[in-house]
Amino acid sequence: MGGGWAMIHYTCDLCGRVISRFEKRYRVLIFVEARPADRDDDDDSPDSSEDWLFDEDEEEVEDDPLNRDFTLDLCGQCANLYVRDPLRVRLPKKP
Numbered sequence: 001m002g003g004g005w006a007m008i009h010y011t012c013d014l015c016g017r018v019i020s021r022f023e024k025r026y027r028v029l030i031f032v033e034a035r036p037a038d039r040d041d042d043d044d045s046p047d048s049s050e051d052w053l054f055d056e057d058e059e060e061v062e063d064d065p066l067n068r069d070f071t072l073d074l075c076g077q078c079a080n081l082y083v084r085d086p087l088r089v090r091l092p093k094k095p
């Protein structure tokens with residue numbers, strides 16, 4: 001342990017490689033937010049004078065245990081792969 005000062009460095013969250021500060025890195029921000037479902041009883045009044053209320057609903061984030069946000073730092077190589085396939089979710093295979 002020499003130097004006496006902490007070197008700030010980033011590690012690629014995909015391949016684990018250290019990204020030096022002279023290297024460009026890519027930040028990925030992922031937000032998972034629950035949005036309230038539409039209510040059926042509102043459909044009866046299409047000429048609603050409460051459009052402003054609707055707009056507000058659009059922005060509403062419901063309190064939900066699945067709400068989460070992720071911050072990833074990727075090296076150039078991994079970012080290049082990531083943007084081609086951002087949804088790397090592996091769903092269980094159907095029998």
Ligand SMILES: [Zn+2]
Nearest residue numbers: 012015075078
């Ligand atoms: Zn990487």
